Amino acid sequence: MLYAPYPNKQINIPYLLKIGNGKIRKIGKYLVDKNLTHIALFWSEGIEHLLGEKLYEGFKEQGIDIVHCQDAQFINIEEITRVAFNLPKNVDAIVGIGGGKALDFSKFCAHLLKIPFISVPTSTSNDGFCSPSASLIVDGKRKTVKSSIPFGVVVDLDVIRSSPQICLYSGIGDMVSKITALYDWKQAVEKGLDRYNDFASMLAYNSLDLLFLKHSTDIKSPEFQRSLVTSLLMSGIAMEVAGTSRPASGSEHLISHALDSVSKRPRMHGLQVGVATYLCALLQNNPSTDGVRDTLMTTGFFEYVMQDPLSKNEFIEALQLSPSIKCNYYTILSEPDSFARALQFIDKDPILNKLITY
Ligand SMILES: [Zn+2]
Numbered sequence: 006m007l008y009a010p011y012p013n014k015q016i017n018i019p020y021l022l023k024i025g026n027g028k029i030r031k032i033g034k035y036l037v038d039k040n041l042t043h044i045a046l047f048w049s050e051g052i053e054h055l056l057g058e059k060l061y062e063g064f065k066e067q068g069i070d071i072v073h074c075q076d077a078q079f080i081n082i083e084e085i086t087r088v089a090f091n092l093p094k095n096v097d098a099i100v101g102i103g104g105g106k107a108l109d110f111s112k113f114c115a116h117l118l119k120i121p122f123i124s125v126p127t128s129t130s131n132d133g134f135c136s137p138s139a140s141l142i143v144d145g146k147r148k149t150v151k152s153s154i155p156f157g158v159v160v161d162l163d164v165i166r167s168s169p170q171i172c173l174y175s176g177i178g179d180m181v182s183k184i185t186a187l188y189d190w191k192q193a194v195e196k197g198l199d200r201y202n203d204f205a206s207m208l209a210y211n212s213l214d215l216l217f218l219k220h221s222t223d224i225k226s227p228e229f230q231r232s233l234v235t236s237l238l239m240s241g242i243a244m245e246v247a248g249t250s251r252p253a254s255g256s257e258h259l260i261s262h263a264l265d266s267v268s269k270r271p272r273m274h275g276l277q278v279g280v281a282t283y284l285c286a287l288l289q290n291n292p293s294t295d296g297v298r299d300t301l302m303t304t305g306f307f308e309y310v311m312q313d314p315l316s317k318n319e320f321i322e323a324l325q326l327s328p329s330i331k332c333n334y335y336t337i338l339s340e341p342d343s344f345a346r347a348l349q350f351i352d353k354d355p356i357l358n359k360l361i362t363y
Pocket of ligand 1 (some may be wrong): 131132179258274278
């Protein structure tokens with residue numbers, strides 16, 4: 006058998022889950038309701054300046070004691086470990102507010118100390134705000150490190166609405182990738198190379214339906230943004246249920262990881278993932294390829310990426326590297342003819358050759 010036996014594993018879900026307008030001001034109340042009053046706070050750079058006043062007002066009203074507060078400027082695993090074990094002993098929860106860095110930092114800190122982590126994303130650029138892993142620097146390289154799913158997720162839609170447009174497109178790219186990830190997972194199971202989890206896959210499929218079937222594709226509408234948040238959140242929970250990143254990460258993520266290491270100027274995670282999803286759907290002959298194309302077209306994702314296309318040379322280098330990024334991880338890229346077929350698609354597909362250019 007090439008994969009581990011069923012783990013006797015506890016599945017965690019967020020116990021505190023609030024999505025709506027004006028939520029930053031209410032975080033203090035939510036914490037007190039869960040009996041969490043001694044808080045370590047980590048901000049992404051520049052965010053305290055924007056949201057600090059509202060948060061602190063709410064904290065003051067509720068009598069929250071901030072035992073530690075800093076900007077999370079690094080995601081180096083040794084540094085985070087040092088900060089975690091130097092926090093005051095009376096800390097009973099960690100709150101991370103911001104984009105990727107503050108959330109990865111706080112999530113791993115809380116995981117080390119086995120205390121609750123409350124995730125407060127300020128953008129929806131990927132599914133990391135509610136996933137059981139953290140993206141950290143280990144031995145000088147960016148790695149996905151096992152962590153714990155947040156105890157709480159608080160999403161203030163007023164804040165999401167004012168986040169840069171690139172974050173929304175990145176979130177859409179990360180979301181649509183479930184289509185190719187789930188297909189790769191199924192194929193791996195059929196070849197006896199991985200184990201399936203029906204419930205996790207149902208969650209992931211439903212999260213896609215929620216976003217792409219229920220609403221118009223007007224990404225500026227509050228309904229779309231709420232659905233994007235919920236879909237990304239469900240995708241994170243699907244990974245927790247599966248005990249693997251399979252429901253959310255397949256061939257398209259391998260290409261994006263490879264691009265991160267070969268590109269002079271890597272693009273935001275979900276932008277790379279979205280482009281790679283379209284290519285991988287073509288490679289897989291995925292029955293939902295038209296759906297992927299239509300979604301990325303009508304939301305304006307393709308047009309957005311075409312304004313600053315990916316480098317063809319770098320993309321080809323990433324394609325060569327991608328099958329070896331994760332050991333024992335079957336995806337469509339493991340097939341011997343995939344590389345040659347991918348080159349043909351990049352040359353001949355009228356959309357891909359505008360997304361990936363010299
Ligand atoms: Zn992702």
